[in-house]
Amino acid sequence: MKYIKVTAIIAVALSLTGLVSVASASHSWGGYHWARTANPFTLSMGDNVSTAWDSILATTSSDWSNSSILDTTIVAGQGRTNCRANNGRVEVCNKVYGNTGWLGIAQIWVSGSHITKGIVKVNDTYFNTPTYNTLAWRNLVMCQEVGHTLGLGHQDENFTNPNLDTCMDYTNDPSTNQHPNQDDYDMLTTIYAHLDSMTTVAFASASSAKNIKAVKENSGQEIDLDDPSAWGKAIKKDAQGKNSTYERDLGNGQKVFTFVTWAR
Numbered sequence: 001m002k003y004i005k006v007t008a009i010i011a012v013a014l015s016l017t018g019l020v021s022v023a024s025a026s027h028s029w030g031g032y033h034w035a036r037t038a039n040p041f042t043l044s045m046g047d048n049v050s051t052a053w054d055s056i057l058a059t060t061s062s063d064w065s066n067s068s069i070l071d072t073t074i075v076a077g078q079g080r081t082n083c084r085a086n087n088g089r090v091e092v093c094n095k096v097y098g099n100t101g102w103l104g105i106a107q108i109w110v111s112g113s114h115i116t117k118g119i120v121k122v123n124d125t126y127f128n129t130p131t132y133n134t135l136a137w138r139n140l141v142m143c144q145e146v147g148h149t150l151g152l153g154h155q156d157e158n159f160t161n162p163n164l165d166t167c168m169d170y171t172n173d174p175s176t177n178q179h180p181n182q183d184d185y186d187m188l189t190t191i192y193a194h195l196d197s198m199t200t201v202a203f204a205s206a207s208s209a210k211n212i213k214a215v216k217e218n219s220g221q222e223i224d225l226d227d228p229s230a231w232g233k234a235i236k237k238d239a240q241g242k243n244s245t246y247e248r249d250l251g252n253g254q255k256v257f258t259f260v261t262w263a264r
Contacts, residue, residue, distance in 0.1 A: 036192075040070055048079040049093060069192045083121055093120070095124060096125050107258045135178075232247050
């Protein structure tokens with residue numbers, strides 16, 4: 001598998017004080033971000049995708065690399081069969097997840113306001129069908145889910161509005177919504193304008209990274225995050241009234257957020 005240096009990656013964010021409607025003028029997810037001590041910073045994206053998705057992942061990473069804030073390196077995946085999250089990086093995976101209703105999901109683990117790890121999953125159950133097995137749909141969903149892990153929300157959430165020419169826009173026609181636009185890059189500049197005194201980026205080695213696909217709450221109960229019933233409470237709906245964002249409180253300031261792109 002090729003190792004490609006590109007610019008972009010990680011952060012899906014929701015406000016600790018509650019979500020508000022996302023406007024195109026400000027589509028940060030409440031300010032959640034990767035802690036780092038300098039810009040631009042480099043973040044690893046684990047390639048756990050099949051050959052059918054390799055070029056899509058490369059396009060998404062190249063697109064987000066137009067940001068002046070982030071550098072990303074596509075590295076060998078450590079997600080294994082179940083797309084397990086690892087500290088300081090994002091794992092990107094595809095699989096036949098079944099008739100779940102979702103095309104893709106982004107999940108981030110946060111501590112306070114800082115992202116500590118993330119996952120992107122795309123569901124081949126739908127992408128193997130004629131409706132979604134197109135370059136446009138694959139580009140849109142991959143770009144949007146990675147954008148969420150960068151800290152971005154949507155610029156618009158109404159499927160019937162005219163396209164904004166960004167993957168961070170809901171649409172029924174992905175033809176012109178396959179890549180980020182300047183508003184996305186400007187928002188990343190705003191989100192990462194400050195620096196932190198510590199870093200959550202790649203702070204754990206491959207050998208010591210904690211497997212947290214099944215995390216334990218204070219009660220000791222394990223959570224299978226492939227199971228939608230374990231995503232926690234729904235905290236945001238899209239313009240059509242469908243739940244699109246979930247929050248799972250793990251205690252001690254730790255949370256998992258799941259953002260869902262539903263099939264239509």
